[in-house]
Amino acid sequence: MTTDLNLIRTFVAIYETRSVSAAAKRLSVTQPSVSYALNRLRDVLRDPLFTRTRDGMVPTFNATQLFHSFRRALDSIESAISATRHFDPKQSTRTFRLALSDLGELYFLPPLVQEFKRIAPHVGLEIVQMDSERIGDWLQTGSVDAAVGNVTITGTRARKKTMFSESYSCLLRSAHPTIADTLSLEQYVAASHVVVAPFTGHHLVEDVMNEMGLERKVALRVTHFTSLVAVVASTDLLLTLPTRIARAFAREGSMRALPLPFPIPSFEVNLYWYPQTEDSAAQQWLCDTITKVLGTL
Incomplete structure (x- = not known):
């Protein structure tokens, strides 16, 4: 048979x-x-x-x-079949689908697109909004080729590679009336905060505060980080977000990034992919390119 x-x-x-x-x-x-x-x-x-x-x-x-x-x-x-294949980024017209958070789009996309245009001018890149609860299924079914972020993926053969370690900082407007160059725990708890939905994967701060028996006053809850920048710059609300992003926003002058007033573990920003052996050469190129670009940020 x-x-x-x-x-x-x-x-x-x-x-x-x-x-x-x-x-x-x-x-x-x-x-x-x-x-x-x-x-x-x-x-x-x-x-x-x-x-x-x-x-x-x-x-x-x-x-x-x-x-x-x-x-x-x-x-x-x-694997034996794919070993005979070759992926030529300069000639390929393939479009890769990459899952990113809105902060990932803001921080990772510019250098990624620049590198794609340099070494693979005809390759396309489609960005899918990260959903931490669904990303495992997306990778396994091939709905996305890779993902970058900090999520937990269980029950699949998905692989990961750490791009860098990250921490959290607090972003606030430079002219904040009650907070100067340092931020105390009392000030942090007393202030009004803006937070994002947990499906983005950024719930570590909330988890740590719950363990400490503390609770933030949430004045605004949204689904995306990037919509909040103008809000923070023009109000007294505090926004807690990854340190690299907070410092990038603070460079333009209207806002400041301050360390959090309580210890919080660092977290890893990872590249996730599912080993699609039928197209391993193209996938390997994508993962290598992402690793090269994001590993230097």
Whole structure:
């Protein structure tokens, strides 16, 4: 008995995404094509393989046993194939999809775009707004090629590489009436703050304050950091954000960046990707380029 390699690819894609439609998107085929391939596999293997439930396509016991063997074999075959391929950034017209937060767009995009234009003038870059709760699925299904930020990704084969370590600072207007060149804990707690939604991944400050039994007075809650700069520059609100970004905003003169008045752990800004062995040369180039550019910031 022989089995089409594409059937194995389809099986692995369904298993990892738990969805026929997501598998179709990853494989760049139609949903009926995936359903047809799944039915063929069911006939060949004489097992239903997956059961459709409200939580997605749940694998049978036999499917789970088969997956590990199929995954290893597929990785080996596709790695051998990809080794013969070559990605030429100067000639490629491919568009990569990169997930960034709004702060990432502000701070990372200028040097990234400059480097892309220099070494890959025809390559496109599409930015997807980071969602820390969905990024694991996006990487696994191939909805994005890579992501940069500070998120926790579980339950996938996603890989990560640290770009740099970062801390938090407090941004406030230069003419703030009650806070001068230093910021005390009492002033920080007494002040009114603007905060962003936790799905952006920036919830470490809130977690530390909760452990200390402290609570900030939140006067404004929004979904994006960058919309807040004008607000902070023209009000007495405090904004806590990554130090590199705070210092960048402070350089123009209307605002100041001050250290937080309590200890808080640093955090890592990472590059995340999912090993797509079918296109490993292009993906390797993307990851190497991002690492080279962001590692110097």
